[in-house]
Amino acid sequence: xxxxLTLATLFAILSLHARNPIIPRVSIFxxxxxxxxxxxxxxxxxxAQRVKALGYTGVDVWVTINPKEMxxxxxxxxxxxxxxxxxxxxxxxxxxxxNRTLTFMKQHSFPxxxxxxxxxxxxxxxxxxxxxxxxxxxxxxxxYSSGLEVMIEDYDNPRSPCYNTEALDGMFKAAKRLKHxxxxxxxxxxxxxxxxxxxxxxxxxxHVHLKDRVALYDGKSxxxxxxxxxxxxxxxxxxxxxxxxxxxxEHFGSPHMLQxxxxxxxxxxxxxxxxxxxx
Numbered sequence: 621x622x623x624x625l626t627l628a629t630l631f632a633i634l635s636l637h638a639r640n641p642i643i644p645r646v647s648i649f650x651x652x653x654x655x656x657x658x659x660x661x662x663x664x665x666x667x668a669q670r671v672k673a674l675g676y677t678g679v680d681v682w683v684t685i686n687p688k689e690m691x692x693x694x695x696x697x698x699x700x701x702x703x704x705x706x707x708x709x710x711x712x713x714x715x716x717x718x719n720r721t722l723t724f725m726k727q728h729s730f731p732x733x734x735x736x737x738x739x740x741x742x743x744x745x746x747x748x749x750x751x752x753x754x755x756x757x758x759x760x761x762x763x764y765s766s767g768l769e770v771m772i773e774d775y776d777n778p779r780s781p782c783y784n785t786e787a788l789d790g791m792f793k794a795a796k797r798l799k800h801x802x803x804x805x806x807x808x809x810x811x812x813x814x815x816x817x818x819x820x821x822x823x824x825x826x827h828v829h830l831k832d833r834v835a836l837y838d839g840k841s842x843x844x845x846x847x848x849x850x851x852x853x854x855x856x857x858x859x860x861x862x863x864x865x866x867x868x869x870e871h872f873g874s875p876h877m878l879q880x881x882x883x884x885x886x887x888x889x890x891x892x893x894x895x896x897x898x899x
Contacts, residue, residue: 642892644867647868648679650685650690653668656881671878671881674885676698680866680868683725700730702801710751718762735759737781741779757797770797770798772788772791774788776806778810801827802817804844805829808833808836815853818858834848835848836848869881
């Protein structure tokens, strides 16, 4: 009976989407646009125009982005999906970087920021981890009071304080206001099931990095939908459970960034088409 109800509910959702199509919100890293400009031997503006023509409507940027590049992105109408900042709380008080980040967020109207908290040393990491947790807690509260979402992702390095599900659980327990940037490829990197992780953290997810992998524990990131990540299941489950945020494609290190950007968004849009049509 439970299975029948589940199928019936799924059918009802698909029917609703068919009548009221869901519109994807797909962003790209500004760093990827820089890489496209370099690889194609064109200006940053022309690279951004090509990316926009592919269907990308948002952009994820580091708070240290070149102001001229930020201006170009704004002039072309890219929405501000997420900001990113590296704040190494293991090194102690980071008030300067926190203030710099909050100033950038306010100046450019970014609603959320992904914090990359640095790496822990091989020895003495437990004591330093307490400082990282405390710093993330205070900054996430500060961001929340300013109407901002402060996030962490599953980061693909064993020395990261947010490497896997266990580490992330510890972060979220210590910092109740923290949200999650769900990176689809990094769970595979640490040997975990991406769909199980999705189920586990679903209520925390505020942003998504669509990253694929060619092999377990491999750092290479091909175009999304061409590797091991169960692309359709990930996107479908998020949408079915009410996720309306951004999907940011990620393939750092790609030797063919423009081509991969085109393949990634085509695959994402294909999933949305199937959700809207029920096929």
